[in-house]
Structures are given as C-alpha cells and as structure tokens.
Amino acid sequence: MEAHSSEIFVIGLTVFFLACIIGYYVVWSVTPALHSPLMGVTNAISSVIIVGAILAAGPFGHDISKIFGILGVVLASINIFGGFIVTYRMLSMFKKKPKKENKD
C-alpha cells in the first residue's frame, strides 16, 4: 500500500491536528477557578523544548551549536522548575481546608 511510505511531514501533520483537537477539549474542560495554574503548567510543559537543547548540547567539543544547546538547557530548566513549582504552590492553596470544620 502506497500510504506506507508516506513522509514524516504528513505524520507530523496528523499528530499536530489531533493534538490541537485534544488541546481544544482539554483546555475548555479546565475549571475557570484553575485558569492561573493552567498558565503555570502550560508554561512548564512548553519547556519540553529542552529535548532539542539537550541534543544540541550532547556531543563532545565546544562548537557554537553546543553553546546554544547549553544556554537552551539553562533557560528551559528555569522554566521547568519555576513553572511546576509555582503551579504546585498555587494548587496546594486549593486544598480542602479541614481546619475550617473545627473553627465553625
């Protein structure tokens, strides 16, 4: 079947469209009260670009692309740690408050 040899790009396109549809549904299902944490999480996961930075930083040597890679890893790491921790902080505020019961 010809479709076998379909190129990488079309596969990327397929994945892209499916992911956009999922994004649409998943984001609309986020409760409005958690829209701020949503910004935090998306911030953190968008730094998955670190994958590319690691590949660039990977080989031995000191050429220019390696420097970009290392810089990319630093910046993306700031984001990853920062994003997840800020989100964690926000979300832990939304915990059920058991001490409320005692107070009333």
Place this chain on the structure above:
Amino acid sequence: MEAHSSEIFVIGLTVFFLACIIGYYVVWSVTPALHSPLMGVTNAISSVIIVGAILAAGPFGHDISKIFGILGVVLASINIFGGFIVTYRMLSMFKKKPKKENKD
C-alpha cells in the same frame, strides 16, 4: 536523531492513543438527545473499512482475495448508505418546528 526512524507501529500507536482521547471528549460532548443518531453515524463511519475492501478488490483477475474484497465492498456499502440515511432521517426530525409558532 534516532526518533526519525521510529517504526510504523509506534506512529500507529501515537495516532491510536490521540484518537482515543479525542473519541472520549467528542462522544461525551454529544447531547443525550442525539444518542440514537450517534449510533447511526458511528455505524456508518465504522464502514470506512471499505478502504481495505477496495484495495483487495482492486487488481484484475479472479482470485479468492478479490472475491472477499468485492463482498466486503458490498457489505460496507450497505452500512455506509444505510447508516448515513437513517441518521439523516433521524436528524431531520430534530429540525426547529416553525409551524409551532403559527399554531399557538
């Protein structure tokens, strides 16, 4: 990058999982009043298996796989036409009823 050569099966798996997630969201977003038409549409589209039947029926000659292909095309066509038409009939019942206004 190694991921380049990742095999067809993993791509299928990626597409499969994404499609399952989409199915989950899309079906839950169907209004309960239209659950019967939903059964009709899914019936019709599941006959997209006709694609395989056409490939089998495609070559000239009269070998056994061609016969299976032709039979598959016939059965899938029954489903496709039947499914979409029944759905169409159901859905056209859900039209806004303008004549109601005149009656009141």
Place this chain on the structure above:
Amino acid sequence: MSANMVAVLYLLSALLFIFALRGLSHPESSRLGNIFGIIGMIIAIITTLMFKSVLSYAEIGAAIVVGGAIGTFIALRIEMTALPQLVAAFHSLVGIAAVFVAAAAFYDPASFGIGNFGSIGTSSLVEMSIGTFIGAITFSGSILAFGKLQGTVSGKPIVFKFQHTINALILFFIIALIIMFVINQSPTIFWSIVIVSIILGFLVVIPIGGADMPVVVSMLNSYSGWAACGIGFTLSNNLLIITGALVGASGAILSYIMSKGMNRSIISVVLGGFGGEQAASVTSDNSDKIVKQGNAEDAAYIMKNADSVIIVPGYGMAVAQAQHALREMGDILKKEGINVRYAIHPVAGRMPGHMNVLLAEANVPYEEVLELDEINHDFPMTEVSFVIGANDVTNPAAKTDETSPIYGMPILDVEKSQTVLFVKRSMATGYSGVDNELFYRDNTTMLFGDAKKMCENIVKSLG
C-alpha cells in the same frame, strides 16, 4: 497520486469524521455534522480508488451500487421504533466485512504491502487475527441481538450450566489458534479462528435477556470499532485507526451511560441471565392495596384545569407508537395556555436517546424536551405528571429501598407533583421486574389501556 497526497486526504477524511461526531453536540449543528461524515467517506473512497493497484472499477462500482441500493432501501423503509434492531443488523455487517478484509489481506498480502502469501510479518499476523476474531464475534453476536430485539429469537436469557467456564475455554482455544496461525500461517487455522469466534459470539449473547440487548449492541458497536483499528494497524492506515478509535470510544461510552442509568455494572450485563420474564420474581405482594383508576375523561379534566403538565414517556409509548397522538394532546393543552413539557430519563425506552427521536419524529420541538437534571427540580411545582408507558424510571424504590435491584438509579421525581397519571395496560412491572409503589399512592390515578388509544381518547375528551 503520491503517498503524501493519499496520507493528507485520509487525514482530511479522519478530521471530517471527528467533526461529524462533534456536530452532534447540538441539534442545530447535527445535520451539518452528518454532511461532514458523508464528505469524509466520499473522500476516503475516491482516494482509495486512485491507488494504482486499483483497476477493476466495474466490479467495485457494481458492488457499491448493489450495497448502496440495499442500504438505502432498508434505511428508508425502517420504522423509527425498530431502530435498535437495525443498528444491531448493521453492526453484524461491519463485523463480517472486517473478517473479509482480513481474509483478503491474508490471501493476497502483496496488495496491502504486508508481504507475500505464507510469509507475512508476525506483527501483521497478530493484528490481522485479532481483527478477525473481534470481527467474527461482532458478526454473530449482533445477529443474535438482532433476532432477540426483532422477536425472531426468544428474548429469554438462555442460561445453562458452566456457560462461563465453557466460554473461557473457547476463548483460550481461540488464543491457541491465533498463536498457531502466527506460526504456520495456514488457511485452515485462519478459518478455524473465524468459525470458533462466530460460535463464541453466539454463546456470549445467548444468556443475555432481550431487554439488555441495547447495552450489548452498543458494546458490539465498540468492538466493531476496535476491529477496524486492528485492521488499520495491519494496513498501517491512520484513517482506519482514528475512525476505529472514535467508534470504539463511542460504543464504550454509550454502554457505560446505559449501565449507569440502569444502575448495573457492564459486567453483570455481559454475564447475562437478566432481563427476561422470570426477573419479575422481585414483585412483592400488593394484591390487597387499593389502586385509584381513571379514564380518558378524568385525565382530560384534570389536565385541562392544571397550569403545568410534565409528560414522562417511556418504553410503552414506543411500543404503542403513541408519539403522534401524544403530541396532539400536548398541542391542545398548550393552546389552553398550559405549560407542557417533556421529561426524558437517560434510559427511558430501550436505546439511548430513544424517546428523543420518537418525540422529534412527532414534531415535538426539542426545546420542550428536557433531560433529567434540567427538569427534575420542577416536579414539586408541577400540578400533573402524565407518565405514559414509563415505569422503572419513575420508581421511588430506586431512592428508598436498598434491597431493590434498581436502588441507586437516578429517577424522575414524578411523585413530587400534585397528581400523577399513569398510562399503561396493566399493573405489570417494567423492564426491571420491580413493582412500583407509586401506583398505590393517593395522588396517583391509573389510566389502564394502550398508550396510543388513551391519548386519542383524551384528545377527544379535550376537544
């Protein structure tokens, strides 16, 4: 056409299918959704016809015309009340078509680019035999479900000893066959898989009562989707994989919704033995209680003097085909200035959305047709609940009696309205076989008779 072009067109077709389902989120957009589905299918078929290996247009064209004519004929002639059967029948076709495609791929793997006869890759063989297995079960299971729904086969659950053990043994046998098939690629074993799977399909559905068939049909729908996925993996075709997953998810979710609405686990449905006449044994002894009876004139009088009426249709309305007469009755009441609405329980009738389709057929505007959560809090403020051919979905035992098999199922709170009118033919129980204590309440009036006749008589009395 280049391989890329093919992949793009298949992707387009898959996206159109997604939008077809998406359209069903609202009646307004649903017709457009159906058109998307049709366009998607046309694109898929035309794209496949463009493959350079596809040459015999005449035969394929003829096959499509013949199949299309049969499908069109059936779809145009079928009564809306026979929908559950129709869906079951159609599923059996998808199942056997999947088997045929797998067989074709097995005999002529070259056409599908998966090797040569006798030397197909292992993963293709596994995917192919799983597709065949699921397809064959879907085929025979759906045929039996069709028979039970149509009444051709008795709807009674046929229970025999050790049936679960036997089914499990057969399943192991099939797995063994699949392993052998993967090893020696023999046609005999391929067909053995098909035949044994067909037998298993029958055996699995036999013990399930006729009334449980909708859940079974929906599960078979789900299976047919996974079968399509299996074939999609064999052929490395993303269109089949995506569509199969959509269909699979849809069937699974509908079964889940139904089981939940009936307050039973899917497993208990599948294990069977429920939903036949003998289930009525749960009925408690109520012979000494007093039942208030009324006739069409009483009903007409009560409703005419009310401000608001909620109509609760159920399976009996479908059986009696009373929807048109009912709508006429509703129209007259509305002309009198009475607020008339319809309350639909998620599992009223015998199929998800069953009542909605029938009411829509009778031209009831969908704005007047409300779901359980939308209307349930309005019953206390309502004067008359007109329950027509519904029973279980109003039974308060679901809220109060922990021993009842329907305990925990959400119900329509008709008992909170001032007066409840019950249209049914007798004191018989509904699908679940549980007696309904509402019949004996002070504010209940029973209107015995066929639902359609009763509506017509009420219309006469109102006029």
Place this chain on the structure above:
Amino acid sequence: MSANMVAVLYLLSALLFIFALRGLSHPESSRLGNIFGIIGMIIAIITTLMFKSVLSYAEIGAAIVVGGAIGTFIALRIEMTALPQLVAAFHSLVGIAAVFVAAAAFYDPASFGIGNFGSIGTSSLVEMSIGTFIGAITFSGSILAFGKLQGTVSGKPIVFKFQHTINALILFFIIALIIMFVINQSPTIFWSIVIVSIILGFLVVIPIGGADMPVVVSMLNSYSGWAACGIGFTLSNNLLIITGALVGASGAILSYIMSKGMNRSIISVVLGGFGGEQAASVTSDNSDKIVKQGNAEDAAYIMKNADSVIIVPGYGMAVAQAQHALREMGDILKKEGINVRYAIHPVAGRMPGHMNVLLAEANVPYEEVLELDEINHDFPMTEVSFVIGANDVTNPAAKTDETSPIYGMPILDVEKSQTVLFVKRSMATGYSGVDNELFYRDNTTMLFGDAKKMCENIVKSLG
C-alpha cells in the same frame, strides 16, 4: 535505546502532559495532574539523555542544576499577586530557548539528523525559521509585557503614527528574509531574522496598555506553543508537536475567554491603544450626584444583621493584598451564622483565575467560591453584597447603556441585592475607565479606603 523505545517513551510523556491539563478540570485532581506533568517531563529528559549522541553529561547536568536552582528560587519567592509578571517573564525564556535550539539545529544539523551545515532540507529550513521568528517575537514581547506589568516600564499605551503600517512592513521584511534564508542558508540572514523579529515583538506590544497585558501574555503563551510545534516539525519530534499544540490551544482559548469577558475582540486588544490612564475620558459628569458614605463600623453593623452576604472581590483586593483580612472577616460573619459566599467574575482581577488563587491562598474553601453563572441568580435573595476592589465587573452600564465600551459584558448583578457596600479608595473608575452609576444608588454605601485596612477595621468592629 532503540528508536522505537524512544518514540514510545516520548508518546508516554506526551500523554502524561495531556493528563496534566486534564487534571485541572477539578481542584481535587489538579495536584495529581501536576505530578503527571512532572513525571512526563522527567521521562522526556531522561529519554533524550539516553541518545547515543548525547555524551557531555557534566555540562548538561550543570546547566540543569543552574537553571533549576534559579527557577526554584524565583518560584518559591514570588508573591501570588505578582503572578502575571512571572508568567510573562517565563514566556520570554521559552521564546529565547526556542531561538537557541533553532540556532543550534542550524549550525549543527547533523546532531538532529536534518542534513549538514549549509545543506539543510528546504522544509526543515522553513520550519526552523518560522520557529525562530515566533520564538524571537515571544521573547521580546514577553519582556516588554513583564516590564509593563511590573511597572518598570510605563503601562501607558505608546501610540505613534503609522504604527500598524510600520509593523506590516517589518513583517513583510521578515518574510523576505526567511525566503532568502531558505535559499542561501546564510548565518547573517538567520541572525537578521532573529533581530528584526525581536524588534517587531517590542513594536507590537508597545501600543498596548498595561491593563491589556494579561491578554497579550496569554497570546504570547500561545505563540510559544506554536514555536515549539515549529521546532517539533523540524526535528520530526511528535512530543514537541503534541505539547506545542496543547500550549498553543491553551493560550488561544484563555485569550478568547478574557476578551469575551471584557467584551472586546482580540483584534482590538492587539491593535492596541487601550487600557491606559487616558481611557478614563469616558467618565461622564457626575459631580452633582449624591453619594452615601459609610465607615467600617457601619459596614460591620449592616453585615452582622444580615442573613446572607456575597463578597465580590476585584483587582483592588489583589493590589491591597486584602485576601487574608477579608477571609478573617468572612470567618467571623460565618460564626455569627451568616451565609457568606464569594462571587468571582470571569475577568475580575488582571489574570484568568486571579481571584481564585488569592482566595485559595487565604484559605477560603473553594466550595464557597462561586462562578458568575452559579451565583448570579442569588443576588435578589441576598441582603448584602460586599464589593471589595471590584468595579467594572459590577457596572450595570454593561446591560443598559449601549454606548458604553463595556456594553454586552456579563456582570455580577450586585445591584439586585438589598444593600451594596463598595470598598475602594476613591470615586475613580476601574480598568475600563467607565463611571459606575451604582455608586450613586440609594442602596449603595461607599466605604472609602484601602481594601486591606478596611477589612481589618471591619474585623475590629465586629469583634
């Protein structure tokens, strides 16, 4: 690790990211969601470290430690009220990181399997330069947005002549540069694209007022997602494509929700010139109208004698950091047996979900915090609405005055409650610059003062 294994692990990581967002559909599941996100990221990083071309573990490890330490430090120190700035600052990092990755791929394409320096495939070049362009715009736009939110840069919209024409010309220039780059693959042109895109990012955000920044930040968030997608296409990496699409969709939807809540089109936000101090010109002349004033004791007395109080927080509560004092006030009222609830408008504050986070920080249980549609019909049955630092979101002009810039925006119907208490420092307008006629109503009492101080004083008077 085999290519297949890598692809499976990346897929797993992508699915975990999807479930991370899915978890945010409810506060209960949200923490688990965040953990899924973290696990997904760890899997992605470890998988990549296993590539056989990745050797310099020391440098990469050091880079992660340095970056991680900075990120952790910032995230732990930041005040919850400074969240909008923080998010903007983080976005700028994603943007520049995308540029660095693209640059690395350009200089050392072999590491990414997309050819050799000077002979990269056309489609990779196009994808790479689009990623660079979007990344660079995200970088500079976010930096300026950060400055405006933080107050480092004036929040005034800086409007100059022909700015849209200039931006359009720059855009065309960038497109021309991209075409040249694809043809001759020159490093000079690559860096020209970067620099000109950075300039464009500044120019696009300059005319937008400080208060509109949240929408801009959200749009830049969306851009950073699409940039990741672009890089994902270049590297044929499905993980980047899926994650990028999720982030892109999220940013786009949040901008849409905000613009809708503000009743403005995204385009009008992007074209700029709105949201600065001069927008206050819409204020009509109300100097002759009478305003009822009160103090903390009056407020305490009124609320103590009520059965139910709805608290409506707004931007002023965030500025004053009044959430803790407010919660204390609410607790005292609850102890008196008063029904206290919080009503949150979708665009109260300056960021989606802004109020929810602050109230949660102050330990207000989320069951007491209700969205507009959940609580709006309760105002007529409520005795006191306590509006603290909110203004626009209560302005009835949105419903009555067709000429008002906020006409059509949904509002909280505080005016329907028996008494409205307004805590703010002056008669000044809010973000939209529109005067609020509620201040002059008979059933309104103005409590002038800083939100936090006022709450503390009310607490004293109550105690």
